[in-house]
Amino acid sequence: MSRPAGTKDVDYAQSMAILRTRFEWVMLIAFLIFLAVVPRIFSPETVDIINVMAIWVVGAHGLNLLTGYAGQISIGHAAFIGVGAYSTAVLILQLGLNHWWALLLAPIMTGLVGMVFGLPSLRLKGFYLAMATLAAQFILTTAFLFAMPGIVGGISGLTVPFPEIGGMSFRVPENLYYLLMPTAVLMTFFAKNIARSRLGRAFVAVRDNDLAAEIMGISLFGYKLRAFFVGCLFAGVAGWMRVCYDGCVRPDIYPLMDSIWYLGVIIIGGMGSTMGAIFGAIFVRLLHEMVLVASPALGSFFPPEIAGQLGSGLGLVVFGVVVALFLIFEPRGITHTWEILKGRIRHWPFVFAPG
């Protein structure tokens, strides 16, 4: 958070604010205006991609709070998003609630499920806790498939109607954008505020040194459970967004692979930073789209029997390689590069190493 020389906080309010200078405000407002007109500028296909990014940003915020801030590694995030989606679908179809009540209730239900799987954190930490969340991934996705097929729909899942406001349906990407993007912006705001308030600071204390945190009066178990609740709350919102986007829930669209992608997102973006979740989600989705575009082109170099499956295989290879490269060369993620870049621009033409 280095700022130009001479720019100082003059009162406590400014010192506590997220945006402390006029320039930051201008940039934020310009960015929000840009977001508001995105569907007017870009083609529906592009807007569709941005919609998916919005969902991933919210999901990544959840995992970032849980893993990046509180240090509790979760390899079951996609399954928790699935719980959010399934809660939404069941609330809408079986209990007859509308989408807005579902947006309120489904994340809370997801948070509670997350707390159940966070219970082992009473005795476990680090790697062993990660294994508990891995078990959650397998058990939950199997539960979607086999538990109470009358209510959750079994293998074919459930078809959920698209949300509507006053006759305007959110079926087409341009309209859906105005539902998903404000949600993502709002959740980003919440995530930032959680991270910098008492809760987030307690998370960081637990992550950095749990013994020291406990001695300072932070209830370890309490805050770990809260981390699971908050992380899964965000997952629940992401699940609700998935339902609005997909128009259905199916047991196979919340795979282990996605959980690992989410971990990749926060590593690539930079763990323990709200901006990181956003950067990571955008980067990873762009990567995904690039692979989709590139694989037919590359397919012409391969024999035809291989060309067909090139896309799915190549996606996995690219993911593995990119994550490996980030871990080796930039473990602090894109956020770190971004901070350096900002510092360079600010100090230009002098070369200062920003703090």
Added chain:
Amino acid sequence: MEVLPQFIVSGIFLGAVYGVISLGYVLIYKATHVFNFSQGYFLMLGVLLSFIFMEYLPVLIAILLALAVGAAMGFIIHRLAVRPLIGQPLISALLMTLGLAYALQGLAIVFWGTKVRPYPHWFPVEEFDLGVIAISSPVLWGIVATAAIFVAVGLFYQRSKMGKGMRATAEDHQVAQSLGIKVDRVFTFSWVLAALLMFIGALFFGVQGGAFHGLSEWGWKAIPAVLVGGLDSLKGAIVGALLVGTLEAMATGYLGVAIGNIMPFIVLLLVLIIKPYGIFGEVRIERV
């Protein structure tokens, strides 16, 4: 009740598969404190590569070539991907091996595809009818090979100089280093050995399952096995694997495939809650 022995036999075979994979997990974890998620993917690659080699080369040469490739893979992966992460937090190594796992899976899909092919029968395949149960020779061979692998690795670990070095390294990296053990070399050797074991196992397990890219699923299910036994115990690896394998086979037989498939993970969750360090694992006293 005459199906019960049959379930137990298939359970023991599954246990043998999980046991070999668990052994790989344990070897790497003990030495380097890294949990290698790509272990099951090594096994899958072992099956596919040895299949391809056997197609074009005489069996013996194909096997030797596959083993050489396996060892080389362990070496390269450790040197290029895992060693640079020394000193980074736990999640980095975790995610690195996860990323590796998916990269290997992707390579398999790109070059092999999603088809299932019967693995070549490089040893005689027949059915033994023992009255109560019928055992096919791939199952028997798989179990015998696993037993042999465990005895060999156990002896190596107890008797050889390198094995003793590995045990010392598992105890404490710094102490081992100061006693003149080349810890770095132990790390690399553990990776090579673990990869090699997967390729040896692949030669025996491929016949039963057929060769396809989904064999890596075994690697995920071996995770409960290794945790039940204890993450840093060779003995625990085989005991946990047999336990989980048998339970899975029984659950599949009596309660259906759905329960059977997640049985290992239900066991995993229970173990994590009741006895997190497993049956034979070293208990680290640590308030959480």
